[in-house]
Amino acid sequence: MAENREPRGAVEAELDPVEYTLRKRLPHRLPRRPNDIYVNMKTDFKAQLARCQKLLDGGAKGQNACTEIYIHGLGLAINRAINIALQLQAGSFGSLQVAANTSTVELVDELEPETDTREPLTRIRNNSAIHIRVFRVTPK
């Protein structure tokens, strides 16, 4: 980590949009289980909420209902992930509980050179992420 940070500072000084183009790469992620939901800012909020609800309820075709789902949000989508989890909980009349974890995700930015003589560079940037576990509890 430390040795990756070091060139970054050096790059920052000479960085020029005329010489480099910034390309963001996809975040490194783990294989998706069926009960993992990655929240984004493109899809409609209601659709994402409905998707979560469907997973918890067992879907239309009588599939097995998940007892717990994980909602992941990164960066700007953290707000929305929290919102979805709380909406789910509020709509369940106390049968759902939430447990949240936060983490830091390393994102890679690629700097593509515009001239032949320069090497492409990569920068590591950190972003916050949230992982909310929504699970069913038996109401007493």
Next chain:
Amino acid sequence: MSNAKERKHAKKMRNQPTNVTLSSGFVADKYVKHHNGGGKPFQRKKQEPHLGTSRQRSVKMSPQLSSEPDVNEQSSSKIMFKKKGGWKAGPEGTSQEIPKYITASTFAQARAAEISAMLKAVTQKSSNSLVFQTLPRHMRRRAMSHNIKRLPRQLQEIAQKEAEKAVHQKKEHSKNKCHKARRCHINRTLAFNHRQRKNIWLETHIWHAKRFHMVKKWGYCLGERPTVKSHRACYRAMTNLCLLQDMSYYCCLELKGQEEEILKALSQMCSIDAGLTFAAVHCLSGKRQGSVVLYRANKYPREMLGPVSFIWKSERTPSDTSENRQLWIWLHPTLKQDILDEIKAVCLCLEPIESSVCIPNPLLTPAQEKSQTGPDDEKISKKRKRKDYQDAKSVKKLIGDGTRDPSQPRSWVSSATGITVSDLTMELNRFRLIGPLSHCVLTAALKAALIHTGEADTEETPHHWWIDSCKSSDSVSLHQRQEAVFQLLGGISSPAEIPAGTILGLTVGDPRVNLPQKWSKALPDPERFQDNEKVRQLLLEGVPVECTHSFIWNQDICKSVTENKISDQDLNRMRSELLVPGSQLVLGPRESKIPILLIQQPGKVTGEDRVGWGSGWDVLLPKGWGMAFWIPFIYRGARVGGLKETTVHSQYKRAPNIPADFPDCLAGSRVAKEQAKDLLEMYKRRPPAKRPNYVKLGTVTPFYCPWEQLTQEWESRVQAQEASEASAPGGKESDAPVPGKIHQPSHEASREPEVMDTECQDQEGNERVLDQDASEKLVTATGSQLCVLRNRKLLKQLSVWCGPSSKDRRTPCRGHQDLTREACLSILAHFPRALVWVSLSLLRKGSPEPHTMICVPTKEDLLQLGQDQHYCGPQESRHSDPFKSMILKAKEKKKMAKKQNQGATSSEALAPGAPATGQEALTLGLWSGPLPEVTTHCSRTLLGFVTQGDFSMAVGCGEALGFVSVTGLLDMLASQPATTRGLVLLRPPASLQYRFARMAIEV
């Protein structure tokens, strides 16, 4: 009675026995009865001819008066025969015709004859069809023609006869060949070779031909799309799973020589303005794949040749001299000839090498072998055949390339620069895996080759190169490092996480050995996803330079690998001889080792949404190994796509499709011309009432895009605007170069319609296509003015200007000017007639199609859009069709001419000629003659055309890609307010409805 009825009757009567003439209704029948029953028939018959006329006359005069019933009856029946329609006259006649007496014996005889005739008629069937075909539908059974017992019992006998007959009719098979001999491999190979004289097959051809719609394109037989319905399934495979494509039809050119010389030569063909070139540091080291757009030497930005991708062999070479570098350029087959010629010219490589060191198999031998083995193989003995089989096999192996004449040389050397250019087309296989699961498929299907440890039985194995390389500890450790990197891939969920264009070399074992028993989908293994330093290193830095080394660069090793492949048959035999059926086959040192090269394809890199979509890996293999890798990939869950999937892939990546979306290169214009011709033919095949009238719809060019005219018109438009604002003092110095530039084109513009006019008058047929031809010829003669803007700085500038509200979010971007007159003019001075690649996404409804027009919205349109949220867009008013009346007139003339012809046949030679040409020149619903001004033809000004467009499953709305005129774009942007900047109207060729779309330029 009508003619048809008669014919029907005749058909009914065809199989009637001749002695019973039941011809016309029951009266005739009676006549016969009487005739037979009434004794002395022959006598009467004899009399008839004589009496006929007089009798008739007498009947006419006095039918009732005749006292003799016999005569009367005869005459009446006779009349009825003549009338044919016996039924009509029947009823009056019948009552009187009862004979007075009959003789029993003769009567019975006659009946017996009749009955026997009837029985005969019943047993004979009347139609040509077979028995089982005459059965009613509900009694038919499957395979009736094959198995007689499936027929009803009473029909079986007849069917038996028929079947015997059919057997006799069948062509007899040659007796000296049993079924097995006919299916023998040697003949099949020969036949296959014969069938690919014109269009070469890929190694996976037979697999594809069973499952795909095949097309003959670019000198190859290629799978266009799967026969199963799989458009969406293929999209899902690209997005979530893994799609496999055979890209072996791509051509590879190899350049060998000193690095400086190659770079010096190739630097003339590309420009740093349009992106990185061959000299980019990371590509030059061999670490990454690069891509570049080639131009004719020193002609940038005009005379484009085509986009290519390239890889340098890494510098660390174990045996070769360090001076020589190797460069592979991969390109589309349509672009090959132009680029190869230009590269040869640039490198001064004009001396062909006939039997060179690097390619020891000139293609002359297979052709000779083929012609030898072709005719004699019928007479030769079995032993000979076996020998020939080997020959045929080698023929199959050597058969190379659809884009080149076999007698042509394939490598050229230059004494001045020391560069060797060789054409490696079809020497390598290239498979493309697209999608996030491609890592899983790769790691599951391929296993790194085992290292030779002992020196035991080294002389037995044919893989000496591998044993040799295993002797040095350096290369062993390198192999182990490569293997370690390859294994890391299994823990990365998408190829987009790896640096773009990463290259990884590898030597793998035979993938057929660990082929699973059943098809299964390789899924990511969560245990492999470890967040360790190695993975991070790979993600950040990519594969280390030394790991890019692969033996595939060495021609001799590739050749030996191809030749020493264990055939499928042998492998299966060995598998069947295993002690425990189904257990792992261990070949030990005999197992082939195949050098491969993996190249990461970055997918979608431009734009902001769906980053990394469609990323994947390309696998390069030595030839002959195609199917050995193809099936294992499929068994690991890869779905196969064809050419259509390639188009979809490039469309969703918003990248131009090669070669159709390169209008400024020769191949692109050729493709456009062919497409126009095909579409015109398809259009003409429909009846005029069932096809859109493009003249009325205001679509001047529904089948092609007149880029030349579009750019010219925009140039002269802006020029006219300038002239009207000549009094304005601003921008005088930037104006200065413009008039000189514009004078020439405007002169040309005035000249061009004339040329087309004259061309049109003396040409007949597909005048639209030919017009395009003519204009293209003209332009190539005067030096092509059309170019596509690929200067990255300008593109970035334009992309910022196109954005809807550029001010607030993009403030940190320095170096970007505001959209001012001066800035526009400076661009226009350099690129007076340029096009720019844009992507369009529809705001609401609508899915665009190719050749959709991109138009400039008026102020009122934008105003209305702002006011009404559900405003779809304006409508084009219906145009009038001036050609319809001309066509009608021509038709009338033709009719007149025909009438005249009927009168006087002498003028026949002249008449058909004139109307034929007139009619062919005019097609109802298409604009004929010289094109009008395309930009102002409709109510909204035309800006450009869409080249690819469809409903995008990735975005969920209609999306289109196309070109617009830079001049027009700048003009439009300058006049639009900042909030609605970049909004355009789209109108498909067969619709009057305009729809709003947002334009974006992605760099």
